[in-house]
Amino acid sequence: MLELLSEHRTFGGVQRFYRHESKEIGLPMRFSVFLPAEAEQGAVPGLFYLAGLTCTEETFPTKAGAQRYAAEHGLALIAPDTSPRGAGIAGEDESWDFGTGAGFYVDATREPWAGRYRMYSYLVRELVALVTGELPVDRQRLGIFGHSMGGHGALTLGLRNPELFRSISAFAPIAAPSRCPWGEKAFSGYLGEDRDAWRRYDASELVARLSRPLPHPILVDQGEADSFLADRQLLPEAFEAACKESGQSLTLRRHPGYDHGYYFIASFMADHIAHHAAILKA
Numbered sequence: 001m002l003e004l005l006s007e008h009r010t011f012g013g014v015q016r017f018y019r020h021e022s023k024e025i026g027l028p029m030r031f032s033v034f035l036p037a038e039a040e041q042g043a044v045p046g047l048f049y050l051a052g053l054t055c056t057e058e059t060f061p062t063k064a065g066a067q068r069y070a071a072e073h074g075l076a077l078i079a080p081d082t083s084p085r086g087a088g089i090a091g092e093d094e095s096w097d098f099g100t101g102a103g104f105y106v107d108a109t110r111e112p113w114a115g116r117y118r119m120y121s122y123l124v125r126e127l128v129a130l131v132t133g134e135l136p137v138d139r140q141r142l143g144i145f146g147h148s149m150g151g152h153g154a155l156t157l158g159l160r161n162p163e164l165f166r167s168i169s170a171f172a173p174i175a176a177p178s179r180c181p182w183g184e185k186a187f188s189g190y191l192g193e194d195r196d197a198w199r200r201y202d203a204s205e206l207v208a209r210l211s212r213p214l215p216h217p218i219l220v221d222q223g224e225a226d227s228f229l230a231d232r233q234l235l236p237e238a239f240e241a242a243c244k245e246s247g248q249s250l251t252l253r254r255h256p257g258y259d260h261g262y263y264f265i266a267s268f269m270a271d272h273i274a275h276h277a278a279i280l281k282a
């Protein structure tokens with residue numbers, strides 16, 4: 001059951017914040033939803049946004065400036081939290097890139113994380129069903145996008161569930177997590193040292209092994225002044241090479257001067273919403 005925490009009229013629609021008891025995670029979880037005016041008449045296409053390290057369900061609706069464009073195209077926007085909260089696991093609040101705010105959109109298999117840190121199944125199995133069952137969002141017309149850790153989440157959830165998420169895009173995604181410090185820390189912590197188990201959550205590995213390319217291009221934007229790009233946390237070139245290998249169509253745009261933050265994201269938000277609307281409303 002959904003508990004409505006707050007509601008705000010914006011761009012002719014409503015921005016809402018919800019809490020619910022998650023069966024997958026075993027704790028209360030929060031998410032935000034923007035519903036355009038068209039949702040008053042019936043189900044509209046829905047776009048899931050996965051946020052990055054340290055973010056919550058509030059980051060995207062307050063910083064990305066997406067509601068204006070979603071209202072123009074008649075799309076709903078759904079933004080979940082980035083991890084379980086208050087799981088009571090020793091060490092979960094010790095670092096900003098692991099544990100709380102850093103669920104990495106995987107189902108942990110390593111203790112003590114395995115029971116609670118199940119963001120992959122929470123999203124694919126539980127939240128999609130909840131949102132499309134309880135709100136005027138059309139399950140047949142869903143897309144997914146995200147930023148940084150959430151860009152990794154959007155690429156991996158989208159590549160693994162092409163029937164569910166029909167359109168994919170990302171801002172500065174962690175595009176090859178098995179090969180960067182953030183991903184190595186998260187995957188060894190949540191999944192253990194068996195690198196074969198990491199492949200299912202690595203966008204570059206997944207796209208290289210696609211048996212059939214997805215019917216629509218994937219859109220990725222990357223700022224060239226992004227300090228995490230320089231630190232080799234993001235590796236868009238690995239994803240680009242993997243797309244070439246499998247024949248997956250990719251639009252990768254590199255933007256001089258833009259950094260990793262929400263000023264960058266807001267600058268290209270219109271293009272991302274238009275990318276998804278063109279596919280979901282075709």
Ligand SMILES: N[C@@H](CCC(=O)N[C@@H](CSC=O)C(=O)NCC(=O)O)C(=O)O
Nearest residue numbers: 052053054055096147148149150261262
């Ligand atoms: N350590 C800092 C920086 C954390 C940070 O940059 N988070 C990014 C995502 S990084 C990859 O997933 C982010 O989106 N931050 C939110 C924002 O509002 O910019 C810190 O703890 O803040």
